[in-house]
Amino acid sequence: MNILEEIKDAACVGITGHVRPDGDCLGSTLGLYNYLKVNRPDLSVDLYLEQPGAEFSYLTGIDEILHTPKNVAYDVFIVLDCGSIDRIEPFTQCFEQAKKTICIDHHISSQNNDFADINLVKPEASSASEVLYTTFDEDKVNKAVAECIYTGIIHDTGVFKYSCTSAKTMEIAGKMMEKGIAYSDIIDNSFYKKTYVQNQILGRALLESVLFYDGKCIFSNVTRDEMAFYGVTGKELGGIIEQLRLTDGVEVAIFLYETGDHEHKVSMRSKKQIDVAKIAAEFGGGGHVRAAGFTGKGTVYSIVNKIGEMIERQYVDMSQ
Numbered sequence: 001m002n003i004l005e006e007i008k009d010a011a012c013v014g015i016t017g018h019v020r021p022d023g024d025c026l027g028s029t030l031g032l033y034n035y036l037k038v039n040r041p042d043l044s045v046d047l048y049l050e051q052p053g054a055e056f057s058y059l060t061g062i063d064e065i066l067h068t069p070k071n072v073a074y075d076v077f078i079v080l081d082c083g084s085i086d087r088i089e090p091f092t093q094c095f096e097q098a099k100k101t102i103c104i105d106h107h108i109s110s111q112n113n114d115f116a117d118i119n120l121v122k123p124e125a126s127s128a129s130e131v132l133y134t135t136f137d138e139d140k141v142n143k144a145v146a147e148c149i150y151t152g153i154i155h156d157t158g159v160f161k162y163s164c165t166s167a168k169t170m171e172i173a174g175k176m177m178e179k180g181i182a183y184s185d186i187i188d189n190s191f192y193k194k195t196y197v198q199n200q201i202l203g204r205a206l207l208e209s210v211l212f213y214d215g216k217c218i219f220s221n222v223t224r225d226e227m228a229f230y231g232v233t234g235k236e237l238g239g240i241i242e243q244l245r246l247t248d249g250v251e252v253a254i255f256l257y258e259t260g261d262h263e264h265k266v267s268m269r270s271k272k273q274i275d276v277a278k279i280a281a282e283f284g285g286g287g288h289v290r291a292a293g294f295t296g297k298g299t300v301y302s303i304v305n306k307i308g309e310m311i312e313r314q315y316v317d318m319s320q
């Protein structure tokens, strides 16, 4: 796919990504937004997303993101980094009213149900940003676009370390570096940087973590009271699951934070064997084989017990 070809007859284009935008969601949507701004100056482009985190403020165009849907019938509406239409709320009406829709994504097929008119879905790609880049003309990518693509790639690969990272991923990242981006700053400031309270709550979550299933699994949780005490939101708890995953001997890490009465947002990571996307799907969530999540009803222990049973079932299936 060449994205400029796909939209060549369009006068107005809308773009969105998934709810609670992460680095890849922002990198891919803003990457496309900036690419179209530069290479189709005649085009009217709107980008819709929820309010992004402050750590991404260096991305060009981030202040132009719209948070409420316009009542416009777009010639083309493009959804990135999103496998299902129910994850673009509250911008569904823009999608439904559009004359043509395109989805550019990397979620596995059981989660991407080809909901658009044209679907470019590459489950083997590291990130939606990587898939998007393949639709660009290389010589039309400027530094601002390169910063977005690079950001998307480092976030969905955990800075080039998850198994979704391929030689192709590195090649694209290298090309982005050649555009003169401040790659060390991007990695430090958008990925690794933690505020003082984020480090405090990370320390607390690690201190209270529990190993189970012969040390193959670990979980920890943060309550609403604790979040209020430290003055943090769910968005700021991002690094905790990653540190849990790194625990020696652990195959699956689970992190939960309370979002309501008997309701938790649950993240899971696995190293090599367990398919956490499959587990998340059973709870109505989604994600990737090694990184997935869902919103779970019940107490921390009831949710973790259910996940534990599913992990055990996968081990049993593997041994047969």
Ligand SMILES: [Mn+2]
Binding pocket: 024, 025, 081, 106, 127, 128, 156
């Ligand atoms: Mn992604």
